[in-house]
Amino acid sequence: MPRYDDGTEYLSYYASLVSKKAEELNIEKKDFEGKEVTVGNVSKFIKKKNPNLIFVNGHGDANYLEGDKGEILFSTDKNIALLRDKIVYARACHAGLTFGKKMVENNDGCFIGYSTPFSFWIDERRSAVPAKDKTAALFLEPSNEIMFSLLKGNTTSVANEKSKKKMTDNMNKVLKMQDKKEPGAMGWLDILWNNFEGQVIHGNSGASF
């Protein structure tokens, strides 16, 4: 969970809800936050503890996932083998294009992520307290559903479908807001659609945590 700009602050808050859910379910976990999110720390932990489920929350690109301040955590040409046979959800841009496909080549792992930029609107009047921003929640709650669902033991396929269902529910909600002339609703719909269409699953869709 890197946190160094507005976007990552929100992502960090929503990731903290996933961490709380794991605690509620008595699931052993390790959170890396801010400056702790380095390739050294994360790689060392994976080699030592061999976790089955990994949630990466930050920035990414077609061939890599980033940690704190742009440090590359995992890349297709360096350490992708660390993620062999694992379930990875990457709330990051574009990693579904190449990284996710390569991660699951010749193994039983599963990657859920995005082939587009993962984007969301923020209501500036609420940005000091992300929990109170109902606009951002329209985009970020469906993505959290992937982790909630996986933590409850659902398969990767079910987790992906549940998240997409939340997105379509929110798109229908936004359409109703638009009918009531809610300012900005059409802009929200654009972004929800892009996240919906860009969310991809690669590899073992029957994998569970």
Add this chain to the structure above:
Amino acid sequence: MSEERQNKKNSGVKELVLARLNVMPPNYKLSVGNRGTFTKDELIEHVKKGDETGSQIVNMQMNFIRALTSGKLIETLNQ
């Protein structure tokens, strides 16, 4: 498509995207993946400049408009 027609088309697309951004209330900011978080005015500026962030915004809007006009959006929402 000739270069002139392509330029006209690109210009029309940009105008459409700018019109859609203009109706956004000023208190909303968009977090666009790796590119950062932008106010409405900053989004408009990037689209006008046609830089990488602007192109990304145009692509996202066009993707939505294609889904809307092809019926794919409504089909998905009615499932």
